[in-house]
Amino acid sequence: MLLQRFSTNPHLASRSLKPCSRHDQVLSHSRRLNALKRVIEPAYFQDIFDGAADRIFNDSGFLKREETMLLVESVSSMEHVFKSLELIVRHLENRAGTDINDWHHRKKYYMRLCELTAIKLGRPEAVLALFGNLQRFQISTYFGKEAILKLGPQGLNPAVLLRIAELCKMQRGPSDKGVRTAYSAVIYVLQSRALPGDTEILAKAQADQKALRTATVKVGTGDASQMIPASTSVPAATSVAMT
CATH class of the missing domain: 1.25.40 (Serine Threonine Protein Phosphatase 5, Tetratricopeptide repeat)
Incomplete structure (x- = not known):
């Protein structure tokens, strides 16, 4: 029955005569x-x-x-x-x-x-090793935002989420757009989770974001007195070491 249906269906019959494409051969x-x-x-x-x-x-x-x-x-x-x-x-x-x-x-x-x-x-x-060595691993600060949005809903410690944003800021400075999006991601995730243990870190992230905006504005107007250094040394605790 199945063979008969196949042989009488011109669409299927014509397809069967076509050679397999490269796309069909490769998963x-x-x-x-x-x-x-x-x-x-x-x-x-x-x-x-x-x-x-x-x-x-x-x-x-x-x-x-x-x-x-x-x-x-x-x-x-x-x-x-x-x-x-x-x-x-x-x-x-x-x-x-x-x-x-x-x-x-x-x-x-x-x-x-x-x-x-x-x-x-x-x-x-x-996580801290990666974001503590952006240059060594050739990582964009926008990846910080992606990691926060990916790991936050899975229950990553709020302090670690904030630390990702902080490490990006330490190495790339407050004017980096990826740094600002990382802080926004921390706030978004913690507000979405609404867990009791997130409250303190959320407040700190919001305060840091406000200070970040102020520092960015002052740098843009030529007042570098409040500028966070664009490049600072990464704490030894976050450097990669073989265990």
């Missing part, structure tokens, strides 16, 4: 990623890391997209997290001077690492 990115996730086991982290590290540290190679996501999804400890971050940093160093722009993919790895550590493991150190 979409999301389907490939889901397939990769199904075979990932935490015990495989070291194998993935060793293979990538040999190419990147010894041959000045680059991280592959799917390889990096496999690495990130395989982390099960803070040691794994910081090893992954160091590998990404070396990838960036090797990439210097090329026309490769992988920010669209790299921010996915960063975000997933933040989720796995801050939410799953309950350890925000990786």
Whole structure:
């Protein structure tokens, strides 16, 4: 019956004669990623890391997209997290001077690492390490806003949310638009959650945002007396270190 229906349907018959397109032959990115996730086991982290590290540290190679996501999804400890971050940093160093722009993919790895550590493991150190070293990890301050909006609704500690915005401000200054959007994101998330423990941090974020606007206005009018330094040293506690 099914064969008869197929043979008498000219639309289906004509389609069956067409060669498979490139799109039909290759799985979409999301389907490939889901397939990769199904075979990932935490015990495989070291194998993935060793293979990538040999190419990147010894041959000045680059991280592959799917390889990096496999690495990130395989982390099960803070040691794994910081090893992954160091590998990404070396990838960036090797990439210097090329026309490769992988920010669209790299921010996915960063975000997933933040989720796995801050939410799953309950350890925000990786989040603070990333945003405490914007230059080293080549991160835009607008990513601070994205991380706050992503992690806040999942229950990230309000003090950590505010710290993300503060670290962006310390390194890029009050006039940076990404810094201002990060503070706005903190306020939005805390107001939306409306949790009792968020009240104090919310008030501080609102006060900081008001001061930020005042400082920005004074800088714009030529009065730099109240300007927050555009670049300050990051506290040692937020620097990346192997554990």
